[in-house]
Amino acid sequence: MRPLADIEAGIDYLERNAARPAEAAAEFLKFGEEIVEHWLTAHDKAPTDALKEGFRLLALHRQAAQGDPSFNACRETCRELVYYFNLITLDPLHGETNRRLAMMAMVARHLYLFITGKMQVAELGDFCCASRPLRTNAN
Amino acid sequence: MEQKYKKVAYYPGCALEGTGHSYNRSTKEVGKALGLELEEVKNWNCCGAMEVKNIDPKIQTYLSSRVMSIAANEMGYDTVMAPCNGCYHNLKKAEYDLENDPASVEVVGQLSEKAGHETYEAGQVETIHALDWIKDSLGEEGIRERVKNSLKDLKIANYYGCMYTRPRHIFPEKDQGEGSESTVKPHYMDDLLGAAGAENVEFPLKTACCGGAHTLSDSDTSTKLVMNIIRAAEASGAEVIATECPTCHSGLEMHQIRAEKIHGEKSNVKIIYFTQLLGLALGLSPKQVGIHENVSDSMGFLKEKGLA
Numbered sequence: 001m002r003p004l005a006d007i008e009a010g011i012d013y014l015e016r017n018a019a020r021p022a023e024a025a026a027e028f029l030k031f032g033e034e035i036v037e038h039w040l041t042a043h044d045k046a047p048t049d050a051l052k053e054g055f056r057l058l059a060l061h062r063q064a065a066q067g068d069p070s071f072n073a074c075r076e077t078c079r080e081l082v083y084y085f086n087l088i089t090l091d092p093l094h095g096e097t098n099r100r101l102a103m104m105a106m107v108a109r110h111l112y113l114f115i116t117g118k119m120q121v122a123e124l125g126d127f128c129c130a131s132r133p134l135r136t137n138a139n
Numbered sequence: 140m141e142q143k144y145k146k147v148a149y150y151p152g153c154a155l156e157g158t159g160h161s162y163n164r165s166t167k168e169v170g171k172a173l174g175l176e177l178e179e180v181k182n183w184n185c186c187g188a189m190e191v192k193n194i195d196p197k198i199q200t201y202l203s204s205r206v207m208s209i210a211a212n213e214m215g216y217d218t219v220m221a222p223c224n225g226c227y228h229n230l231k232k233a234e235y236d237l238e239n240d241p242a243s244v245e246v247v248g249q250l251s252e253k254a255g256h257e258t259y260e261a262g263q264v265e266t267i268h269a270l271d272w273i274k275d276s277l278g279e280e281g282i283r284e285r286v287k288n289s290l291k292d293l294k295i296a297n298y299y300g301c302m303y304t305r306p307r308h309i310f311p312e313k314d315q316g317e318g319s320e321s322t323v324k325p326h327y328m329d330d331l332l333g334a335a336g337a338e339n340v341e342f343p344l345k346t347a348c349c350g351g352a353h354t355l356s357d358s359d360t361s362t363k364l365v366m367n368i369i370r371a372a373e374a375s376g377a378e379v380i381a382t383e384c385p386t387c388h389s390g391l392e393m394h395q396i397r398a399e400k401i402h403g404e405k406s407n408v409k410i411i412y413f414t415q416l417l418g419l420a421l422g423l424s425p426k427q428v429g430i431h432e433n434v435s436d437s438m439g440f441l442k443e444k445g446l447a
Binding site for chain 2: 069072073075076120
């Protein structure tokens with residue numbers, strides 16, 4: 001699991017440099033999994049390796065939402081990542097692939113912003129610079 | 140087609156008296172134009188929104204139940220229409236709690252007695268959103284028949300926000316097959332604006348969080364979330380983001396401006412309530428639907444599109 005700052009930088013980089021669509025789509029999906037893993041780890045939960053409907057991201061989301069209904073606010077965001085992953089990997093040469101990759105980057109970024117925002121509010125996570133003011137004020 | 144919700148109790152909620160005033164105005168005007176009657180719930184109170192709910196969810200259940208009690212027991216209505224996603228969500232949640240949680244029933248009973256009004260009982264009213272109200276009353280055909288000024292040149296990303304469909308269990312009428320609203324990919328706004336002539340674009344963040352809850356505690360996160368939604372809409376080819384929640388709408392407008400002021404990040408997409416767009420399509424003027432009350436100026440754009 002990469003640090004959150006690396007994931008954010010990775011999304012930005014891949015958005016501009018996705019030469020191989022299927023690989024880029026898999027990487028965006030992986031970013032999604034790692035973002036949810038951060039949430040789970042910060043809550044002392046071991047991220048599941050199970051699959052839901054064939055995807056680990058959906059199983060991870062399900063795990064994270066247990067006992068925390070507000071986490072479902074990113075349920076469709078996770079599903080959109082899976083949707084674009086399917087579209088791109090099933091037909092990487094499709095004329096819409098570049099636009100789909102751009103969408104996947106934005107959906108991945110939204111998941112990142114949503115979850116890291118929740119983590120900052122909860123004073124969790126490894127992004128000390130971003131959350132420092134909140135932590136300082138809380139102390 | 141029979142107008143299912145010909146006359147309903149109207150619960151505007153706090154936001155529609157403040158930042159969402161243009162939503163209030165346009166909802167009422169669209170109702171008039173469509174021959175649908177609204178009567179405002181008398182002496183209504185806050186639904187309990189997030190502030191009360193975060194401290195004591197049962198107090199929120201009581202506050203929402205009081206609104207429904209007045210509509211049912213004092214005004215004789217069986218339907219309450221709430222255009223705000225927060226109010227709609229809270230009334231639905233209260234309904235669910237009173238149907239399934241004896242402890243909530245007890246608290247609501249005690250507080251209602253203390254406050255001196257009849258206790259609301261689950262099932263006395265049906266709570267609907269403004270989208271249900273129009274879609275289930277007239278359907279797309281009913282809208283098509285009444286369009287005077289087609290939205291045909293508008294490319295729209297329909298943004299529903301995160302409270303309109305979640306949690307699924309409080310919306311038992313959704314996901315009931317063809318024609319019903321979906322909690323996974325909501326489409327009522329797409330249907331209505333499509334019937335008014337608009338081109339709905341494929342928009343992947345239609346139910347994503349707008350960062351509304353972060354607005355005061357962490358404005359930067361809210362701005363980033365909003366700008367990501369706006370950028371995704373623009374990349375989808377949208378010229379307009381249609382909204383149906385005053386919190387999302389205000390957040391999108393204000394953070395769009397904040398992003399430009401603070402980060403120099405400019406975007407051209409317009410943020411307009413679906414009731415305003417529908418009103419324009421029905422031949423109402425921009426003033427009648429409160430375009431001038433929105434934070435950002437879209438008059439030039441609407442003129443360019445022949446809608447003003």
